[in-house]
Amino acid sequence: MKGFLRRLLMKLIAGLVMVWVVATFTFVLVHSLPGNPGDIEYDRLIMQGTPPEIAQAKAAVVAGFTSHEPLLQQYFGYLGQLLHGNLGVSISYSGVPVADVIASAAPWTVLPVLSGLVVSFIIGVAGGVIAAVKRSTRWGGLLTLSGSLMAGIPSFVLALLLAFLFHTLWQILPYGDTSDVTLTPGFNGPYIGSVITHAVLPVSTYALLTYGGWLLTMKSSVVSVLGDDFILAAELRGISPVTRMRYIARNAILPLFTVLAISVGYMFGGSVLIEDIFDYPGLGNLLLHSIGRRDYPLMGGAFLLITVAIILANILAELLYSVIDPRVRRA
Amino acid sequence: MTETIQQTDRPVDQPVEVSVSDLTVVYRTDLGELPAVSRASIDLVPGQITGLVGESGSGKSTLALAMLNAVPSPGRISSGSITVTGLGDVTKLAGRKLRHARGGTLGYVFQASQNSLNPLKTIGKQLLDLGRAHDVRDLRALVRRAAQLISEVGLDPDRVLDSYQHELSGGMRQRIGIVLALVLNARVLILDEPTTALDVLSQAAVLDIVRRVHRDSGLTTLIVTHDLGVVSEIADRLVVMYGGPNPEEGPATAVLHEPSHPYTRALIGAMARIVGDISAARVLPGRPPDLTTVPRQGCVFRDRCPLAMPVCAEEEPELVQWTPGRRRACHVEPTGVLS
Amino acid sequence: MNRHTWVTAPVAALAVTAMLAACSTDNKAADGGAVYTTISGTNPITAGAPMNPFNASGNYFLGYNTMQLGFDKLNPADPNDFFPGLAKSWTATPTSLTVQLQDKAKWSDGSDVTPDDVKTSLAIALTQGSATVGAGFLTQGLDVGAVKTVDAHTVEIDQAVGGKNINFTRLVLKQTIVPTKVYGSLVPADIWDTIAASQGSDATAAQAAIDKLNATGKTISAFAPQTDVSAGPFVLTRVNPGSAVLDRNKYFYDLPKISPKQVVLRHYSGNEQIWGYMKNGELDSAPYTSIPTNVLDEILKAGNKRVDSLHYVNAAIAFNESVAPYDKTAVRQALAYVIDRKAVTKVGEPVGGTASTHLTGMIEQATANWLTPDQVNALNPYEPDTAKAETLLKGVGFTKNGDQWMLPDGKPWTITLQTVNGFSDWIAASTVIANELTSFGIPTKPALTADFATYKTEMAAGKYAVGFWLTALGPQASAAYQRLYGADNGFSMRGATVAHVSGKGSGNWQNTPETYTVGGNTVKVGELTAQLSALAPADQKPIIQQLAIATNQELPVIPIWDYTSVQFTNDKRFTNFPQQGQDALLNNPPGVWMMQGYVQGKQ
């Protein structure tokens, strides 16, 4: 247990170092973007038909939130703020704390991603078991093929295809919003129902996106566990089929934790496209918005958050792994 | 010499614990169903340790698995019977009865090189799983019995029961395998290559334990091995296998000292260690049989046999008794082999 | 929230969902009007943004819950022509503006809109970047010197000492009026002293004052009020992730005119979403989007009505004249002859664009307004004519080698036509232009810049020789010509004189000559343009005429199409929408239409 705690601590420290590296990387990246928030605001207003003198004034306010200190000084300031858990203030939201902006966007990424993860996990793992057991039959082969195909299809192609089929062609599912706007948000049936129906397409996209990973990993894992000696040994000792299934399941599930981390990363990364297509006000959209408006702190914050989610998923996978595998826990 | 044979010979009326008769196991392949074990017959007598020897691929492991009616797919028992006292014909058993026979009456110990333990559960937990699977009411008694057995095999019960597989050495795992095979008071113990992949010291220890528990519990034991050294140390009887019907069987010392079949002789020749004469060591020519290359007609060994005759290609030799207690299947006269 | 609620919440959610799904009620307002659904084109709706008009992404909606003293009619002949807003009427002197507030003007909490609210609002306006040292003070900015309460409904706004801004009325009327009770605490008590200091002659003190104002401005724009206090016809009830919901303000001064009970403004991230809503008949009106013909058909089929109005902007091709051969007038003219603007418009902006005909640097309507018919007829329309183009090119030393044109120095002439990502109309147009030019013998490749911010930066750095640009900004001709002969061309005003800079870092990327020769006369474009902003419209005419004719001859840019604002209305739920031709109204959001008595619910 001591060794385990020590490794967890090491993982956390490594995670923190990674956060620092990513923060630095993001900082450099973000500040090498050409253009500046003030100019963009000015042109945005001009294109909306705002008279130049008023656009100029408004753009000046936005520009006022942009730091003009030397970059190195900004960098240390940024790190200092990060240490205090402060992501700074947004430029395009004129001084609203980045954390607040992100907090209001995060649920629209996290909830669909997690729902998608749960759905894809259930379907993918079940499919993987079937594909493993029936691997010599035609259906098993087709199931495996479906997994490889889903793992290969680009997320946005999938999203567009789903939108086209279910929205344009068959007109059974809504697309391009989070809920029916005529409904009052809150704790009422129609609204919740509407949120759920609007979430079907994005969540399905997230789910299909990672379904292949689960299925393929589960399949090969089950196949290899089925061939393991101890399963035959258990059978020859007269262990009951239910217990044997439990043995198989627990052993076969181990490699899935690696997939968990990869899936989370993949989904958060894919959120940029999926949220753009389904117009979900989540982190991916926020990132695009912040890039378009050159909102450096917001861009850095959104990017950092997505990265931290991936790092956390990795640590979580590691944790789960060691909970279930004594070879790791008691080594 | 003949005296020895007489001593270990089995009187005709001696009770038989396990009787394998005319057993054929086939594997389904692209080329159709090919036999891995063909018309094998073996009797296991209580109180005796029977050694089953042959090269890899000779079908000895398949036979051992068949005794638990556990031939892995795509293989199946196509004919013959395996009668175990108190259980009847094992090949006819299915479902719960079969499951209770395995581990209950028939204890099976795996090759030492294989991991026969679930890596994610402690030995104790796996013991409890075993108890539950066999409807053992008093699990405490089971644990006590296991602890006793573990002590008998020379390990510390408390430590072992709380250990995971990866925390035990190869020799320790093998002893645990024996304990788990016997903990439910099996009467028949089948060991598949129990010493392969163990170092010399562990090998000796494991064999010693097998001998002891066999004696103490009055078991009927079958050791499947390719290692004639093991057999010479421990077995009372010896059955030699090669693809089809056993070429030869008889009391261990007799067969080892007076091989009456060219294959047995070749096997012994390849294992010069047991006679201590390195100059006598010869490599067994040719490749061991495999499903696709085994001849379909005549003696299966004839391609590699130095004494092969034209008749060997046409007719399969029958397994017949030639001296009391010893049977052989060969067209060549015993004297022709022994000389 | 206590623990118990937390635990049972999911269970309750399921039960409620099941119950309400079974007997789902119609949420549409029944009493006193329907729900008016539309799009706010100005800001995407973000649930996390504050309800603050001074926030760059704030949830505030002009004409609905955000009020000005008046609403701009975009009248090119009179920049101070406004619809009344919170101001019922106003009278202007050269140095001040006296505003009569609406008699019944009230905030949505029932309190009166007072002169003090106006004073606070104008002070805030001066913290919002309006006060900047040396940026055209006394000619351009919102130079409010003092705000005086005359009586409970009358307020006098004075220009700073010495100020004579002819646009003063317009600038004041356009300011957002917010309640003192919400924003007052953010405004320092001595703000007017600071404002005075910022306008003073002591440069150091002025700069310090401006820094102080800017700091206040930042606090104000980041401020997030708890609730919306509106003096407009609606008040913001809530902001959802996909929409903002505004309910009718029962204290609105002209309540009987407001028919909808509720306004829902839907979020959009791309034009295609607005098209989808319209196709489903979900919108009562929709703002301008760049639209392809096939989609237009779908929208019209769904029962929406198209309403066009003027849009004071056009798409043009701009040149960096420091790069040869674009410094030659003949070259630019030749290109204008080669590019078939009608064909290009058909692909680029088939619905919301009309091909430019007179190329004066202003939109067509403005050209017709400012120039006499004779002058208009005398303008060169540059009808597609490759023969003329060839003559012009050969006249300045170009040669043709086979199919390909050679520069005077003998090198082959190729063009990279720069556009920017996301401007799908420009991109589509550039493919056609490239096609035309290539067929003419100038191999042309369209090139894209990643985004507009980069485009602007690189354009200002003089990296593009030929690229798309928005020109003819209006409605004032001064704005249109500032675009051509202003900062981007190195001209800037220093007090009464005009300075000209060029070269690296000057911001001058157009690099036209400082003067043109038109009909033997020298036209000082920079100076003339600078004069425009200080003149009353009537006095602008001769200058505009000079600039228009000079621009038509010299073509510092080649305009391709004038944008038309194509809006849609749907009379399924409401009637009496503004009609085509009511440009002054159509240029304002539907909230303003309602205030002026338009848009009634169908019962």
Add this chain to the structure above:
Amino acid sequence: MSTLAAARARRSPWRVTRRVLLRKPGRVIGLAIIVFFTLMAIAGPMLYPGQLAVDPDNIYASPSGAHWLGTDFAGSDVLQEVIVGARYVLLTAAISALVTAALGTTIGLVAGYHRGFTDSSLMRVTDFVLTIPGFPLLVVLSTIWNFGRPLEMGLVLGVTGWGGVARAVRSQTLSLRERGFLEAARGLGLSNTHIIVRELLPNIAPYVAMNLLLSVIGFIGAEVALFFLGVVPFTSSNWGVMLNEAVFAGGAINSPQALSYLLAPLVCILLLTLGIVLFLDAIDELFNPRLRERS
């Protein structure tokens, strides 16, 4: 019986490949699809030299004899665009695969071979590359660098996408080590370079090949996605550009006229993915003989 001859015949690489390929019809189809698109990428632009013809009077035309897949926003032929666009997509994927293979294999091999400090520092870098969310990073990068050309796009994709291959190669190298492979080679007195290049590389090549094919799918997805999102400036036809135009400018989701413009590139990407996936199955079996003998 000529079992020996038969066995030898079975082991000839060409025969094996053919046999493995022909075992399932899907594999042949997969290979056919890949070959088809590769030919399209090579020959397509030659088929239609010069610029795409525009026809302002024939915008978003329905499929017809003259335009099999209809026309786009400028009246250009959609079929022609799909064919011409294949080159960019595949060329970019090929370049990025090359970069990924080079970087991933080198780093994986060196890390697995040297272990210790070299290994752990190289793996930290790999972790970093794997942790940074790839697509958002590309979106940000696209604003900084103009990678509108295949070479640049391929480089960027390759440079940001080698993590997976490096990890696979390293673990494969480690497992070769475990098997005493390296000790044996060292025992023979072979130099490090020789061992890495001559001994390890051939053993690892199959895994690199498989991982590459997998990452090629990812690269195609990513590059097309960048164009679709409209963050990368495009100068030529590309499937992503077509999708972008179809959805954001053509209203294909709302208007049936632009449908073929939307579906043509979509189907191409789907087909190509399917082809690679089907073909991968064959490669998998070729390099994993265990699978071969099973079925």
